[in-house]
Amino acid sequence: MAAVQETVDQVRRIDVDQYKYGFVTDIESDRAPKGLSEDIVRYISARKNEPEWMLEWRLDAYRRWLTMNEPTWARVHYPKIDFDDLYYYSAPKSTKGPKSLDEVDPELLATYEKLGIPLREREILAGVEGASDRRVAVDAVFDSVSVVTTFKEELKKAGVIFCSMSEAVREYPELVRKYLGSVVPVTDNFYATLNSAVFSDGSFVYVPEGVRCPMELSTYFRINEKNTGQFERTLIIAEKGAYVSYLEGCTAPMRDENQLHAAVVELVALEDAEIKYSTVQNWYPGDKDGKGGIYNFVTKRGDCRGARSKISWTQVETGSAITWKYPSCILRGDDSQGEFYSIAVSNGYQQVDSGTKMIHLGKRTKSRIISKGIAAGRSDNTYRGLVSAHRKASGARNFTNCDSLLIGDKCGAHTVPYIESKNASAVFEHEATTSKIADDQLFYCMQRGLSSEEAVALIVNGFVKDVIQQLPMEFAVEAQKLISISLEGSVG
Amino acid sequence: MLKIKNLHASVGDRQILRGVDLEVPTGEVHAIMGPNGSGKSTLSYVLAGRDGYDITEGEILFDGEEILDKPAEERAALGIFLAFQYPLEIPGVATMTFLKAALNAQRKARGEAELTTPDFMRRVKGAAEKLNVTQEMLRRPLNVGFSGGEKKRNEILQMALLEPKLAILDETDSGLDIDALRVVSDGVNALRSPKRSMLVITHYQRLLDHIVPDVVHVMSAGRIVRSGGPELALELEAKGYADYVGAAA
Ligand SMILES: Nc1ncnc2c1ncn2[C@@H]1O[C@H](COP(=O)(O)OP(=O)(O)O)[C@@H](O)[C@H]1O
Ligand SMILES: [Mg+2]
Numbered sequence: 001m002a003a004v005q006e007t008v009d010q011v012r013r014i015d016v017d018q019y020k021y022g023f024v025t026d027i028e029s030d031r032a033p034k035g036l037s038e039d040i041v042r043y044i045s046a047r048k049n050e051p052e053w054m055l056e057w058r059l060d061a062y063r064r065w066l067t068m069n070e071p072t073w074a075r076v077h078y079p080k081i082d083f084d085d086l087y088y089y090s091a092p093k094s095t096k097g098p099k100s101l102d103e104v105d106p107e108l109l110a111t112y113e114k115l116g117i118p119l120r121e122r123e124i125l126a127g128v129e130g131a132s133d134r135r136v137a138v139d140a141v142f143d144s145v146s147v148v149t150t151f152k153e154e155l156k157k158a159g160v161i162f163c164s165m166s167e168a169v170r171e172y173p174e175l176v177r178k179y180l181g182s183v184v185p186v187t188d189n190f191y192a193t194l195n196s197a198v199f200s201d202g203s204f205v206y207v208p209e210g211v212r213c214p215m216e217l218s219t220y221f222r223i224n225e226k227n228t229g230q231f232e233r234t235l236i237i238a239e240k241g242a243y244v245s246y247l248e249g250c251t252a253p254m255r256d257e258n259q260l261h262a263a264v265v266e267l268v269a270l271e272d273a274e275i276k277y278s279t280v281q282n283w284y285p286g287d288k289d290g291k292g293g294i295y296n297f298v299t300k301r302g303d304c305r306g307a308r309s310k311i312s313w314t315q316v317e318t319g320s321a322i323t324w325k326y327p328s329c330i331l332r333g334d335d336s337q338g339e340f341y342s343i344a345v346s347n348g349y350q351q352v353d354s355g356t357k358m359i360h361l362g363k364r365t366k367s368r369i370i371s372k373g374i375a376a377g378r379s380d381n382t383y384r385g386l387v388s389a390h391r392k393a394s395g396a397r398n399f400t401n402c403d404s405l406l407i408g409d410k411c412g413a414h415t416v417p418y419i420e421s422k423n424a425s426a427v428f429e430h431e432a433t434t435s436k437i438a439d440d441q442l443f444y445c446m447q448r449g450l451s452s453e454e455a456v457a458l459i460v461n462g463f464v465k466d467v468i469q470q471l472p473m474e475f476a477v478e479a480q481k482l483i484s485i486s487l488e489g490s491v492g
Numbered sequence: 493m494l495k496i497k498n499l500h501a502s503v504g505d506r507q508i509l510r511g512v513d514l515e516v517p518t519g520e521v522h523a524i525m526g527p528n529g530s531g532k533s534t535l536s537y538v539l540a541g542r543d544g545y546d547i548t549e550g551e552i553l554f555d556g557e558e559i560l561d562k563p564a565e566e567r568a569a570l571g572i573f574l575a576f577q578y579p580l581e582i583p584g585v586a587t588m589t590f591l592k593a594a595l596n597a598q599r600k601a602r603g604e605a606e607l608t609t610p611d612f613m614r615r616v617k618g619a620a621e622k623l624n625v626t627q628e629m630l631r632r633p634l635n636v637g638f639s640g641g642e643k644k645r646n647e648i649l650q651m652a653l654l655e656p657k658l659a660i661l662d663e664t665d666s667g668l669d670i671d672a673l674r675v676v677s678d679g680v681n682a683l684r685s686p687k688r689s690m691l692v693i694t695h696y697q698r699l700l701d702h703i704v705p706d707v708v709h710v711m712s713a714g715r716i717v718r719s720g721g722p723e724l725a726l727e728l729e730a731k732g733y734a735d736y737v738g739a740a741a
Contacts, residue, residue, distance in 0.1 A: 438580070441580045443540075443543070443564060444576065446541075446563070446564040446565045446568070447540050447564050447565075447568055447573075447574050447576075448590075448594035448597070448598075448650065448654070449569055449594050449595075449597040450593060450597045452565075458582070458585055458593055463583065463584055466584075
């Protein structure tokens with residue numbers, strides 16, 4: 001009895017002491033106070049040991065951001081974000097998370113189970129406190145460390161630079177200064193400007209002239225090194241005749257205490273270069289009532305700067321409470337090509353407003369847009385796309401195909417295409433369909449032995465096939481599985 | 493094998509089946525004929541477990557077991573197959589993919605191992621050849637852009653692969669020219685077996701020249717009003733359905 005009492009007292013004492021003098025001080029040194037100011041921007045830059053020019057760049061962005069207003073044109077609704085109530089810098093370890101898997105949304109855990117994710121990884125994905133430290137301490141890590149090392153060596157041999165943005169700022173300042181903000185200017189839009197002021201980290205890729213990157217570059221290899229935070233910044237440059245395929249994201253739903261995510265991705269393709277950028281985005285969409293999901297406001301843009309260059313975006317979006325995202329291509333070089341292949345799935349209370357912009361500037365530029373929106377539950381799914389041809393873009397061509405599939409009768413699908421042509425020889429084609437999964441189709445499948453969920457998965461996979469085919473093989477299989485899981489419970 | 497007793501089914505306040513009594517013993521082929529709108533397709537849907545019908549009275553026993561409370565996919569796994577009057581299209585899903593998904597779903601439900609791809613391919617190939625279903629057709633999305641004849645052949649192909657105990661064929665002859673009718677009928681006849689029962693629904697007698705039934709039933713206004721041997725079909729062909737349409741009113 002006495003022993004028990006003693007233990008209790010001791011724990012209480014330690015707890016109080018640590019709270020007062022230990023952990024909190026630790027956290028404070030790793031996290032900037034709430035809100036945004038020039039001082040916070042300076043703090044972020046200092047924490048990253050950035051050179052003076054980078055700080056000036058951030059400050060310039062910050063000052064411009066102060067003069068901007070949050071856009072309201074997208075078909076998404078959410079409580080007003082209080083930008084002074086957010087943290088803009090926190091070192092990876094300090095983020096507060098659930099203490100154990102017991103505190104995590106059971107729905108999320110069920111999804112991990114279905115995806116077959118090992119227990120330890122579930123903890124990391126769900127943001128359980130200390131989970132990623134434990135991982136470093138245990139077995140699996142040795143494997144992945146050696147994989148990463150071999151991977152890096154092979155890239156080095158090819159002359160490809162693949163590192164974090166922070167490292168690039170320090171190690172390759174000329175490249176960063178030359179290209180950062182050259183596709184998405186600092187003042188591009190409210191969220192991009194905010195990102196420019198406070199970006200946390202992200203990937204930097206440089207593929208030299210004539211080099212075909214020997215493997216798919218995946219964020220997986222980088223994100224495990226360090227949590228990139230909510231304001232991710234990525235820059236990919238393919239020099240003349242270079243080729244690179246980049247995979248972003250992960251099929252497992254990531255939970256994150258940061259509700260607002262505002263990333264910026266810039267791609268630059270010089271003459272005859274090709275960049276393929278594939279994303280599987282599955283952030284936490286919120287619980288069954290729509291609470292707690294991530295707001296994802298992203299600016300992704302590729303610049304086909306050289307003649308005959310090509311950029312293609314492929315995305316599978318199943319997560320986030322709100323998605324605001326328009327991966328775009330500026331077709332500047334003559335004969336350059338842009339592609340956008342998208343699957344956006346929304347269920348529950350999710351809101352998706354996504355699409356693309358194809359800006360035809362050069363002669364005989366070509367673009368292709370294949371968008372598949374799937375709405376279930378009470379979700380809203382909007383495709384918003386702009387195709388424009390400028391005066392000099394003679395012979396520009398676009399083909400757009402935009403299909404929506406509705407599951408149930410409480411969801412919505414909307415298509416908002418904008419077309420502008422200042423050149424009479426441009427040819428733009430647009431096709432759009434909206435369909436519902438018919439009860440008869442489901443019955444037909446079930447009469448052959450499929451359950452209603454298998455039937456929906458089969459019909460949906462047929463619907464998205466054209467886009468799935470664009471994904472690298474191993475991603476494609478996972479993406480199909482993910483789409484089925486995202487739609488579970490949407491019928492019957 | 494199949495016993496239907498006093499089956500009543502309605503949609504909303506519209507009563508469609510008004511006391512169907514029907515028994516199909518194992519190994520027999522029964523035909524149901526009747527005027528349009530008499531409830532033949534409704535009966536086939538209710539047997540297969542489609543949603544949307546109120547079963548107000550009656551029962552359906554399959555191998556002695558009541559199946560009315562089982563969902564469609566369970567009935568399929570038990571061995572009930574319906575060849576649709578209007579087969580549905582599923583864009584983007586290759587016919588081959590669909591066949592494999594269906595076969596494996598049923599095997600799984602029965603606790604059998606899934607087929608390996610080579611094993612599956614062998615079975616499909618064998619069955620497809622007999623029905624003039626080309627490899628090219630199997631690669632096309634299910635029923636999308638198929639001609640009427642191709643759709644019906646595809647239904648029989650599914651039946652051949654799934655090897656049901658009870659096959660219900662709803663107007664399988666509609667939309668077929670004489671050559672296609674022969675191919676489809678030959679396909680069906682090849683599947684006749686002492687272990688398999690069939691319920692062949694048709695408006696016209698001509699199908700029954702090819703698939704000769706053991707028993708013919710006449711359906712009118714949601715009921716079986718007469719049953720007899722194959723000669724009953726010929727009588728209906730000669731006289732038409734006038735008598736039965738009258739009886740229904
Ligand atoms: N879902 C439904 N709702 C309302 N009436 C229906 C429905 N399905 C069938 N019916 C009606 O029931 C009757 C029988 O239809 P059906 O079973 O298709 O007949 P058959 O196949 O013998 O031509 C018809 O009058 C038809 O209009
Ligand atoms: Mg009918």
